[in-house]
Amino acid sequence: MSDTTILDALVVGAGFSGIHTLWKLRKLGFSVKIYETGNGLGGTWWWNRYPGARVDSETPIYQLSEETEVWSDFEWRERFPGREELQRYFNHADKKLGLRKDVVFNTCVTEAAWDESRHVWIVKTNTGLTTLARHLILCTGFAAKRFTPNFPGLEKFKGVIHHSGVWPEEGVNFEGKKVAIIGTGASGVQIIQEIGPVVKHLTVYQRTPNLAIPMRQKYLKDDVNSSLWKFPEISRYPEIFRKLKDTFGALIIDLDFTEKKFDSSSKQERLALYQYLWDYGGFSFWLAGFKDIFYVQEANDEVYDFWSENIRARIDDPVKKDLLAPKKAPHAWGTKRPCLEQAYYEVYNQPNVDLINVKESPILEITETGVKTKNEGVIDVDVLILATGFDSVTGGILDIKITNGEGVTIQEKWRGENGTETYLGLSTNGFPNTYWFYGPHGPTAFSNGPTSGGLQADWVVDLMVKMREEGKTRVEAQKPSEKEWTKALRDEWYSSLFPPTDSWYQGANIPGKKREPLNYLGGIPAYIEELEKSKNNNYAGFTIV
Template sequence: MSEVQEFDAIIVGAGFAGVHQLIQFRKLGLKVRLLEAGGGLGGTWYWNTYPGARVDSENPIYQFSDPELYKDWNYTEKFPGWREIQQYFEYVDKKLDLSRDVSYNSRVVSAVWDDTTDRWTLTTEAGDVYRVQWLSLCTGIGSKYYIPPYKGLDSFKGEVHHTSRWPTDYDLKGKKVGVIGTGSTGVQFIQEIAPVVEHLTVFQRTPNLSLPMKQTKLDLEEQKKLKEYLYPIQFGRRNQTFSGYLHDLDMKPTLEATLEERVLNYEDKWEKGGFHFWIGSYGDIFFNQDANDVAYAFWRDKTRARINDPEMKDKLAPMKSPHPFGVKRPSLEQNYFEVYNQPNVALVDVNKTPISEITPDGIKTSDGTEHKLDVLVFATGFDMVTGGITSIDIRGQDGVPIKEKWVNGVRSYLGLGSATYPNMFWIYGPQSPAAFSNGPSTIEFTSEWIADCIKHCRENKISHIVPSKEAQDAWSEQLQQIASMGLWMGAKHSWYMGSNIEGKKVEILQFPGGVPAYYKAISDSVAKGYEGWTLKQATA
């Protein structure tokens, strides 16, 4: 075993959350180390470099709100792609010299708490050992990719790739490609490669109720003007809207609007693009089925008009919604539905003809058809929200791994920490708003909350802080109660509910009450003397 390295704090993960946490911990004067499994900053944008990968949050709010950072940075597109986001992280790194406090290619495999010393001992895959007082998990919601255990996968003679581990400069031109999965990644990937491959076969379980991105180029001079006045207003507005975006839900009930009012509202949101039609329109689509049906009918008719073949219309935009609209995060597309008008693109509905096995030459479905392929691509997503944490062997005061404790359901307090795991926090993870919000919006104030908590403990000679079981049970129950009032369970296969992973507990994994309510909850705990937390005074 290597020599133990002593730090005040360890951060795991170098995406937006990990970088912001590193900045905050530096301000506290902590001796800190950030451990990153990859070879660079960026988190999900380090790993997800497949053709078409781009963010679905529009700028300027998909960046840090620090004027010292945004004043010299300009994106070229409203929805930047992975290359430009990587360039942004390189810019931030150079500006703040972050890498001097980062250990790259350092995957954490275990974290064990010692209650006698109030310290965590972390071990990496390479055998490096760290002992720290504070542990911040910034592993994100999509760090553990998932490939279903298909029969015969090892027999396939062609190439197999998961989108989150895409090979550099890989060319699909002229190849017969099969794509399993039509989530957000699948939509982006499919629309990008369809024009260049010889033939594309898409295997779809659930139609993606994608919305038009309405991508635009950004003007440099206009951005400079906005920074002088509007950027601070826009960044301040993020914490006031339900989802942390600049647009907000309309609380007027859908069916109280006249037909004319409703259609004009929908048309306006549709033309604005992005998530405006989803989380910038009538808010009762999340809990009123009749309202949801009206929204789906508008989406359906808009989408079917773009598809030529009647059978393809029914596969991609069926007359009856496959699940309530909006209870699965929609993808943003640019020409996804037009792709299926191409003669070289086929769509297989695996509900009607399931995949029976992977053969040496391709994929065989239950009707006996063998789809010949050169390349098989899994756009099958991740063990979302919890996978990044449960993939680490984390043992707290009772020595029980957190993965075992969460088998029957996630338990946390405020989506920040869990009982019996002192001095351990996470950002943008289980039971926080996470993907119900724009990432940087909730990441920043959560990161600041954790830094302020550590500052409070240091100033008041508190050696550890941990959620009480009663507080965590109450918070977890509150989440499920909020979810039960909505239509979330209407989606059979949803990573929002954990139901995309076989055997995983089906439950709401993120806080569905909105960003302002979450911000108030974590702020109220502090105002009441860290209510719900147990604080241990340090011995002399």
């Protein structure tokens, strides 16, 4: 099957960024389609259906902010919406905006090649469809490519096995089952606290403790307000959306890093602030205290000690206490994105839950009946869950063979000696008319996805309007600008406490992947300033012809 009509834009992915981009371009008269691998809208929230799947950005900031017709009559029911709530939202957005008519589902983009003679991308899919598009917009998200470690014998396991990233739509029955879960990242934490109370026995295999913080979940139906946080009225939404762009990560309502420095505040003042943020819940403890925690070891140590003391008080067993919340930090606090938990640590107080430290007792193999470790031998289980994460930030882009007009692939460029290079975290030299949102070198890991991706989409849409008005057909990031942006991003990263931590922030969770900073650490306001600087100077840093 082939379609020779030239689209103005082809968008890959039907999550928040993809939907917002489609809506804006369509309103402006551009011809645009979305190709989506899944069978529904929502991007990661189509795929995230494991037990307890829930977003860590609070209501109402985690939604399309410009699409007034969507948010003006949608009532959120949870402070931190779960997967079911989010699917209800996407279905509502579809009814309001008529999205599906321009989305091709069950279609995975596999290749894209630039035709320099026509200034178009030739895009191919797993369904045999070939599409021509003037602009290629990658809304693949930062967690599109799941990662499964190469455990010896994995294929031999005869029980039920699932990766958290591709959970079956019909769910899994855990009652009366012996379950093992490998991994304690975001999905691991949510699954563990959800299934711990219902399984016959749960064995958790932990490499590094998750320094999770209280979610302080709240439902509209609650009679008692047990949290400092209150559901905002819909009338406040426009004000909230505006204010978000003035905060570091656009992740917390009405809160941001304090302007005070750590060493200019008394210990008493600091502890009072920590306690307030702890009680408020969500990411406030991470992104509304002292920004010094990312740069000053003394400040980071104090925050970790506060965290550890509070978490250790919730764990009964002294061995589990030291594994889950050691007195000495396993890495600088906050240099991995903290997970939000509701009852994660209490689950380990149950007699049916065991915790194995795979750093001391590594997994040797997966057998037909269970998991074999160095010290415990084989532990038989009925269900094996792989909560082993994703090839984050760049993985979704590099899963597509993207070839420029000179026959060079983006894989060859980014996996070369210089590593990942971009300009403004939006585009890369040598690959014209190509952009990505909520991906490498953007504020991705430290920001609210709809806000961050929306900012980037708006910038690119404005660029496309300018090109159309001026009869231009080709835009490319300039190499010197790319070098300058990448260097500045790396300099900021290496001045912080982030580099020593083995995290997906810099690809350290994937064996063989180059260890490099993949996220912009300057925050949303500084990022907006950089975008506007380029735009207001006739899109400086880009060559438009």
